[in-house]
Amino acid sequence: MSALPPGSTIGILGGGQLGRMLSQAAAQxxxxxxxxTDEPDSPASRxxxxxxxxxxxxxxxxxDFARRVQVVTTEFENVPAxxxxxxxxxxxxxxPTPAALAIAQDRFDEKSYFQSAGIVTPAFKAxxxxxxxxxxxxxxxxxxxxxTRRLGYDGRGQIxxxxxxxxxxxxxxxxxxxxxxxxxAFEREVSIIAARGSDGAVAFYDINENEHTGGVLSRTTLxxxxxxxxxxxxxxxxxxxxxxxxxxxxxxxxFFVMPDGSLVANEMAPRVHNSGHWTIxxxxxxxxxxxxxxxxxxxxxPTTRIAAIEMLNLIGGDANDWPQLAADPTARLxxxxxxxxxxxxxxxxxxxLKSS
Amino acid sequence: MSALPPGSTIGILGGGQLGRMLSQAAAQxxxxxxxxTDEPDSPASRxxxxxxxxxxxxxxxxxDFARRVQVVTTEFENVPAxxxxxxxxxxxxxxPTPAALAIAQDRFDEKSYFQSAGIVTPAFKAxxxxxxxxxxxxxxxxxxxxxTRRLGYDGRGQIxxxxxxxxxxxxxxxxxxxxxxxxxAFEREVSIIAARGSDGAVAFYDINENEHTGGVLSRTTLxxxxxxxxxxxxxxxxxxxxxxxxxxxxxxxxFFVMPDGSLVANEMAPRVHNSGHWTIxxxxxxxxxxxxxxxxxxxxxPTTRIAAIEMLNLIGGDANDWPQLAADPTARLxxxxxxxxxxxxxxxxxxxLKSS
Numbered sequence: 167m168s169a170l171p172p173g174s175t176i177g178i179l180g181g182g183q184l185g186r187m188l189s190q191a192a193a194q195x196x197x198x199x200x201x202x203t204d205e206p207d208s209p210a211s212r213x214x215x216x217x218x219x220x221x222x223x224x225x226x227x228x229x230d231f232a233r234r235v236q237v238v239t240t241e242f243e244n245v246p247a248x249x250x251x252x253x254x255x256x257x258x259x260x261x262p263t264p265a266a267l268a269i270a271q272d273r274f275d276e277k278s279y280f281q282s283a284g285i286v287t288p289a290f291k292a293x294x295x296x297x298x299x300x301x302x303x304x305x306x307x308x309x310x311x312x313x314t315r316r317l318g319y320d321g322r323g324q325i326x327x328x329x330x331x332x333x334x335x336x337x338x339x340x341x342x343x344x345x346x347x348x349x350x351a352f353e354r355e356v357s358i359i360a361a362r363g364s365d366g367a368v369a370f371y372d373i374n375e376n377e378h379t380g381g382v383l384s385r386t387t388l389x390x391x392x393x394x395x396x397x398x399x400x401x402x403x404x405x406x407x408x409x410x411x412x413x414x415x416x417x418x419x420x421f422f423v424m425p426d427g428s429l430v431a432n433e434m435a436p437r438v439h440n441s442g443h444w445t446i447x448x449x450x451x452x453x454x455x456x457x458x459x460x461x462x463x464x465x466x467x468p469t470t471r472i473a474a475i476e477m478l479n480l481i482g483g484d485a486n487d488w489p490q491l492a493a494d495p496t497a498r499l500x501x502x503x504x505x506x507x508x509x510x511x512x513x514x515x516x517x518x519l520k521s522s
Numbered sequence: 523m524s525a526l527p528p529g530s531t532i533g534i535l536g537g538g539q540l541g542r543m544l545s546q547a548a549a550q551x552x553x554x555x556x557x558x559t560d561e562p563d564s565p566a567s568r569x570x571x572x573x574x575x576x577x578x579x580x581x582x583x584x585x586d587f588a589r590r591v592q593v594v595t596t597e598f599e600n601v602p603a604x605x606x607x608x609x610x611x612x613x614x615x616x617x618p619t620p621a622a623l624a625i626a627q628d629r630f631d632e633k634s635y636f637q638s639a640g641i642v643t644p645a646f647k648a649x650x651x652x653x654x655x656x657x658x659x660x661x662x663x664x665x666x667x668x669x670t671r672r673l674g675y676d677g678r679g680q681i682x683x684x685x686x687x688x689x690x691x692x693x694x695x696x697x698x699x700x701x702x703x704x705x706x707a708f709e710r711e712v713s714i715i716a717a718r719g720s721d722g723a724v725a726f727y728d729i730n731e732n733e734h735t736g737g738v739l740s741r742t743t744l745x746x747x748x749x750x751x752x753x754x755x756x757x758x759x760x761x762x763x764x765x766x767x768x769x770x771x772x773x774x775x776x777f778f779v780m781p782d783g784s785l786v787a788n789e790m791a792p793r794v795h796n797s798g799h800w801t802i803x804x805x806x807x808x809x810x811x812x813x814x815x816x817x818x819x820x821x822x823x824p825t826t827r828i829a830a831i832e833m834l835n836l837i838g839g840d841a842n843d844w845p846q847l848a849a850d851p852t853a854r855l856x857x858x859x860x861x862x863x864x865x866x867x868x869x870x871x872x873x874x875l876k877s878s
């Protein structure tokens with residue numbers, strides 16, 4: 167594809183904080199942004215030139231949106247297949263490819279794909295009945311974790327099976343097609359943020375070391391405490407996925423690091439990722455600008471990290487500490503403009519740059 | 523004043539690139555932004571939650587605007603006195619103070635104020651007739667420069683008087699009340715960007731060394747090639763102005779550096795400034811965030827510079843080089859979303875971070 171000139175309009179599906187930061191990066195490069203969201207008064211719409219508020223299955227609205235933008239991208243992977251289809255039928259260029267979105271929407275498909283690509287995953291089995299679950303536990307063992315195949319995020323839709331006794335009734339409680347995943351006795355969690363341009367060029371950011379609290383990312387630090395061999399393994403996996411899907415944009419893969427330094431893939435996100443928020447201040451090109459560059463057909467920018475990093479998420483009531491955070495000279499504060507500090511909700515983040 | 527909580531709305535007068543970058547900084551801190559501009563489809567409005575398009579003298583529109591925002595600030599100094607008055611009558615808090623805006627609108631008042639504050643300026647005389655001009659040239663000598671007292675910027679409204687012969691008819695050609703300024707045989711041009719919080723705290727950015735082409739800033743570099751004594755002199759002048767006006771926000775003063783290192787004040791801008799655009803990538807707190815922090819009653823952020831800097835303005839057709847600039851790994855590209863690359867128009871800028 168030829169590069170979109172400044173002044174073109176980039177369409178973003180989704181109005182949350184990722185769309186907000188993508189929109190700001192697009193504006194910096196001289197693009198207009200049009201948001202499509204089902205949420206009135208969304209964080210992203212408040213920093214964007216135009217917003218369509220509509221249902222993701224409303225073909226007429228999607229067609230109208232598609233005709234006003236030069237490319238469509240997304241801040242979330244759970245874009246219904248019908249949405250992507252309607253956009254493409256209306257003539258929109260969609261990046262990354264809907265095939266990558268579809269794989270990432272289903273934990274079973276995703277892990278099956280990883281295995282086919284030679285990327286190690288935890289043991290897993292598809293679960294559609296209690297009989298399946300009992301058989302899977304017999305095979306994989308406990309502890310294990312039962313997750314919905316679709317629409318789970320930030321620890322939602324998950325049931326921990328510590329002993330085989332926990333399996334009783336778990337399938338009914340889950341209430342949706344599931345996947346049982348074997349427990350991984352990992353040493354730490356990391357993620358890699360990679361990007362592929364429309365010219366096929368691939369770039370990697372430094373590996374993120376991640377800590378979760380209640381299933382939600384709470385802290386990311388760099389440099390990660392991993393070996394060069396582990397870094398190469400993560401890059402190899404990311405490159406394989408990027409090329410298999412002829413992917414254009416930013417892609418994230420989360421891994422468990424085992425005691426021997428080997429990696430076990432947990433999940434992928436076909437988008438910018440919370441563990442990459444530090445790149446706004448900490449890298450020469452932010453993950454948001456990188457994604458916009460890729461989907462606009464521009465060359466990728468340099469991913470060089472300029473300092474050691476600590477990124478802290480502000481979850482729910484954490485954001486009430488804004489007076490202290492605003493007064494902390496080491497904290498670069500980002501607030502997403504969400505009206506309601508509900509428990510577990512990502513309200514903002516803080517990035518701290520440290521001398522390496 | 524107490525600090526405005528995130529979710530408050532900040533009003534900005536003006537829809538240009540300074541308003542655009544202020545708006546993006548405000549959004550990052552969780553504020554909504556409402557732009558008031560007389561320009562439909564302005565660069566700032568395309569990244570802001572709401573825009574009022576109206577005349578700056580339309581009291582009804584200004585009253586409506588004032589009631590929807592918690593503080594009003596500005597991206598330009600030529601805000602009509604009637605505008606500030608209408609906003610204050612409608613109950614708006616306006617920062618910085620209209621008195622500082624008023625002084626900066628008139629080159630004669632500004633230089634008179636500088637002198638009263640012990641800040642050295644070029645020789646100057648108010649000019650309202652050819653008789654005035656001839657007398658002023660007899661006193662100040664040539665070369666000199668005749669400028670309109672009001673509404674000049676980027677070299678507009680200026681007539682160079684190289685020899686006394688150039689004075690003939692110059693007053694009529696200027697067509698407005700003027701000021702004759704003596705020529706300064708300066709060695710270089712610098713500017714200081716300073717900020718004062720509502721708590722009275724003052725912060726300075728490192729001094730900018732500036733090059734102009736055709737009266738328009740073309741290049742800013744840091745560190746500036748000046749002595750510590752010169753830096754202290756600039757900081758002292760800025761602090762004096764900030765305190766005299768009980769100023770809240772970012773203030774810029776441009777100086778000539780004389781061969782002996784002493785400073786001669788050229789002009790002040792009661793706002794963020796083109797020579798400070800490098801602070802987006804090059805300082806821990808950008809000038810835009812700093813200004814928003816100040817007018818919102820937040821503590822100032824740290825101004826530490828993290829690298830040596832070269833900032834290049836993209837004027838008029840320069841922005842057509844975007845494909846080359848996008849591919850340059852040393853260039854952080856900013857485009858302002860202006861539709862029309864007219865000659866002399868500021869279309870964007872590029873910041874290069876270099877190892878110090």
